[in-house]
Amino acid sequence: MQLLQNDYFKNQDLGDIHAKVCAGKRLSFEDGMTLFDCPEPLAIGALANMVRTRMHGDKAFYVINQHINYTNICINGCVFCAYQREEGQNGAFVLNKEEVLAKIDSTALTPREIHIVGGCHPKLPLAYFEDILQAVKEKAPTAILKCFTAVEIAHFAELEETTTKEVLARLKAAGLDMLPGGGAEIFAPEVRKQICPRKSTAQEWLTIHEEAHKLGMKTNGTMLFGHIESRQHRIDHLMQLRESQDRGGGYTCFIPLPFLTENSQLTIEHPLTGLEKLRTIAISRLMLDNIPHIKAYWVMLGVKQAQAALKFGADDFDGTVVEEKIGHEAGATSEQGMTRSELEAMIRGCGCTPVERDGFFNEV
Ligand code: SF4
Incomplete structure (x- = not known):
């Protein structure tokens, strides 16, 4: 054999x-x-599935989680972004603390992970975020708070005229447990210059994640692929993340995010095929030998392709999500949320065993 x-x-x-x-x-x-x-x-x-099986057997993880977006107002104007609005523009919003807490009240299941991200708002002070974290922690004490991308952390530091290290320490004291992986896009400067010139550089993104690791926090990594980048850029991105993990060791999960083309200023000549998405997920599993988990993010992939991804190296199906705005503004056709039994049925449907986890990937 x-x-x-x-x-x-x-x-x-x-x-x-x-x-x-x-x-x-x-x-x-x-x-x-x-x-x-x-x-x-x-x-x-097949190669990626060998590695995934060696690491996790036939387990596929999921989490009872909730996504909350506190604002879509953002000063960065990334050209691929379908989510961002200007202040005062139709559809622009900012949630206050009570509105954030009401979102948690609105779900039937107690979340084990709460994912809070938003745009880089020109005025919201750090105290607003500390207040929200404290209130959410009080309301959902068993949930792991995975909030604010490295890009948001850099923005808070700039507004507050302090260091990113200080921002991380203050947010950690207020209840922050881990950082999500957003904002990484593609690390190559020539790509960032074209798609997100005002956003943090790759070096800043990596430094903030490594600062969080030094403070004892876990983080995730992402890669937005299928826009103007080349396959070389994707491999370079994976290798930079792998080197960062060698230095700090705090990345828990990697999330390959296929670019969705709707409502974006970017015109893509050759949109990703389903097989190219699966190939990129598989190569991520094979290259990132030091990051334990690869996510099949069903919101962006669609449920059927996320199922296939579980056989192409991914081992995590994300979770219930409840309400997702960022991917859906860009044309995601998946549901807004899934129930526990739907998630488990999807995972079983591709021959894997569903395992509920918390935000740190501890089995529950
Ligand atoms: S991707 Fe993020 S930082 Fe860029 S414009 Fe959209 S919300 Fe702002």
């Missing part, structure tokens, strides 16, 4: 990579490009 497998991968010119994967050896940049160039995506999926 092993011999047959070797022959199968050798026939795809993947013999050396297969040997490295079997031996648990790290893949190089060139290996990553070979995986992208291979004409047979199912072979890449």
Whole structure:
């Protein structure tokens, strides 16, 4: 059987990579490009599934969670963003503390993870966020608070005229448990210059995550792919994240996010195919040998493709979500939220065993 497998991968010119994967050896940049160039995506999926099975067996994780977006007003104006509004523009909003708490009241299940992110608002002071974290922690004491991307942290520091380290320490004292992975987009400066020139640089993003790790916080990483970047840019992004993890060790999960084209100023000549999304997820699993979890984010992928991703290296299905605005403004056609039994049925439907987790991936 092993011999047959070797022959199968050798026939795809993947013999050396297969040997490295079997031996648990790290893949190089060139290996990553070979995986992208291979004409047979199912072979890449099979390699990623080997690693995913070695790490997690047939488990697929999910969490009872809730997403809350506190504002869509943002000064950054990233060209790919369908979510952002100007102050005073039709549809612009800012939630106050009571409105945030009311969102938590509105759900039937007690969340184990609350994910709060928003735009970079020109005026909201750090005290607003400390107040919200304290109130949410009081209302949902068993939930892990995963809030504010590194881009928001950098923005808070600029408004407050202080350091990002100080902002992280203050938010941690107010109840922040971990950072989500948003804002990473593609690290290459030539891509950022075109799609998000006002946003934090890759170096700033990585530094803020490593500062959070030093404070004992966990974080996630993301990659927004399928816009103007090349496959080389994707591999470079994964390698920078892998190096950052080698330095700090605090990344829990990586979330490959396919770019959704609706309501965006970016015109994409060749939108991602389903197989290219799955291939990128599989390569993420293979390159990121030091990040434990890869998420199939059903909101952006759609439920059916997220199911397929569980066989292409992903092991996490995210969660109930409840209300999602950012992906849906960009054209996500998935539901707003899912129930526990729907999540479990989706996971079982692709031959995996559903395992409920908390925000830190502890099984519950
Ligand atoms: S992606 Fe984030 S930072 Fe960029 S414009 Fe949208 S909300 Fe603002």
